[in-house]
Amino acid sequence: MGEKVFAPWTDPNETPLIQFKNVTKRFGEFTAIDNQTFDIYEREFFALLGPSGCGKTTMMRMLAGFEAPSEGTILLGGQDIAPIPPNKRAVNMMFQSYALFPHLSIWENIAFGLKRDGLPKEQIAARVEEMLKLTRLEKFARRKPHQCSGGQRQRVALARSLAKAPKLLLLDEPLGALDAKLRQDTQFELMDIQEKTGTTFVIVTHDQEEAMTVASRVAVMDHGKIIQADTPARIYEMPGSVYVADFIGDVNIIEGRATPAGDGYDIAFAEGEPALHAKSDKKLQAGSTAYLAIRPEKVRISTERPDDLPNVVRGKILDIAYLGNLSTYHVRLPNGQIIKSQTANTRRLSNRPFTWEDEVWLGWTDTAAVLLEG
C-alpha cells in the first residue's frame, strides 16, 4: 500500500470532532431536523447537500450557535456546545451573503475577529498579512468591500472566517453568488486552502456537482434527515435509495419484480421483455417490488445487438441532447419506458451511425445497475 487514504470514519479508534446525538430541531409545529445522529471527523471536508428547506442550513446554524437544538446534544471535541454562545465558540462561519462589514476596509474586516481576542497589534498585523497572502488579496487590503468584485469579496469572507484559526469552519453556500467559471476555479482554491490550513470544513450547498468536487464526504439530506452520508464516489456508484440515486447526477430508474437468480436477482419490468439481471448482496423477498438504478454513461448504445452484455433491450431514439463532448440519447422501449444512454463524442458528429427515430440496442453489464428496495 502506498499513501494512507484519508478515511477516519472507517477507523473505530478515531474520535470524531463533532458528534450529533439524537438532535431534533423544531420551529413551532415544523420539524426542521428530525432526530439525527452522526459524526464529523477532524480535517474532513463535509458537505451537507439537499434541496432548499431540507434542514441543511439549520444544521449549520446550530453548529455556529445561532440556533439551539430542541432535543439531543451536539458535542464539539467531546464538549457539549449548547451552553456556549456563538462569540465563545471555536467555530467560524462564512456567510452566504459574505456579510462583510461595509464600513471597514478589507484589512480591518480580516482583523475584526483578532481584535476581539485582544491580541497584541504586531500579532494581528502578521496574521492579517498571512491571510491576505493565502487568499491572494495583498493588493486590496486598503479597499472597502464595495470596491471589490464578487470573487474578491468571496475571498475576503473566507480570509476573515479563517483568521481566528477556528477548529471548525462553516461555509453556507460559499460559491452561490459566483458565475459558473469562477465557481469552478474557486472550488479547487477552497480545497487547496482546506488542505493547507488543516481546518475541518462543513459546507452547505444545493449544488451536487460542487459537493462532489470539494467534499471528503457528502451527506444527502431531505426533510430534516440525512438519507445517506458517504464519499462522493460511493454516493454516486452505490446510492442507498431511489431518492439519493435520483438527486445525485442523472439516472435511469426501472421498476420491476425481483426473483432471486444466481448471484443476484432477475427483474421482470415489462410484458414481453426479457428479465434484467443485476448482481446484489441484498436480501429481497421473491416477487417484491424493486428498482434498478443505472447511470446513463453505463448504458451502451449500438446499432447491432451486443453479444457480450447480459442485459439488452431494444428501442427507438426519441431525443438526442448534444452537449459537445457528450451526447445523451433518450430511447423509448416498446412499453413506453425511456432509458437514457450517454456516450462521449470521440468521433466527428457526421460519423454518428444513428439519429432520431432509429431502432437501436441498449445494453449494460450485470454490475452496472444498483438494485434498490421499493
Added chain:
Amino acid sequence: MRKLTWFNTTALTLGFAFLYLPMVILVVYSFNASKLVTVWGGFSTRWYGELMRNEAFLDAAWVTVKVAVMSSTLATILGTMAAYVLVRAGRFAGRTLFSGMIYAPLVMPEVITGLSLLLLFIGIGMDRGVMTIVLAHTTFAMCYVSVVVSSRLVSFDRSLEEAALDLGCTPFEAFRLVTLPIIAPAVISGWLLAFTLSLDDLVIASFTAGPSATTLPIKIFSAVRLGVSPEINALSTIMIGIVTVGVISASLISKRSMLRQSAEERAADRT
C-alpha cells in the same frame, strides 16, 4: 432641455408663488430702512444690528438651541433603542401594543401632549424651565426618530450582526461596532429631524416653559402680538438662511457619496 409648455409654466409659477411668496416678502422687508413694516423706506441692514443688541432675543435663541441639542440627543438615544427592539426582538408578548404606543404621539394633537406634560410636571412638583421643555420635546420627537431608524433597520442585513457575534463580539459590541456605524446616516437624520422639530415647536414649549426659560418661537409669538417689528423679520431671515444652507449641503453630501460609491462599484466589477 425640453421646452415647457404654456400650461406647465403657469402651474409651476403658481405653485412656487404659493409656497415662497410669503417668505420672499418677509426677507425683503427685513432690509427695510423704515420702522413701519408695510412701508418701504429704502435698503438698510439696521434691523440686523438692532437684533444683535436685543438681549431678550439672544437669550431666547440660546435657550432654544440648548433645548434642541439636548432633547434631540435624548430622543435619538431612546428612539434608536425602541426601533432596535421593535425590529430585532421578533415576536414577544405585547409587541403590537408596544409598537402602536411608540407611534401614537405622531398623531396625538400637540395641545394634548403639552397639557398632559404640564399636568405631570405640576403633579411631581417640577419647576418649569429648560429641563421641562427638554423632557417634553424628547417625548414627542422620540417617535419620529424611531420611525426613521426602524425603516433603516428593516433593510439591514441580519447576517452582519451574526458575523460580528461569530467573530467574538458580545451582543452589545456587535451593536456598537457593526450595527451603529452602518445605520449612522439614519440615526443622524433622525437627530436632525428631532432638532428641527424642537427648534420650531411653539405649542408644547408654551405649555412646559416657565418664567425662567423662554424659547425663540414663544418670544417671537408674543412679540408679534404687540405688533410686527422689522427686527423679527431680520431674525426670521437668518433662520431661513441657516435652514437653507443646512438642507442644501446635506443633500449635496449624500448625493456625492452615492455617486462615488456607484462609480467605485462599477470600477470593481471591471477588475
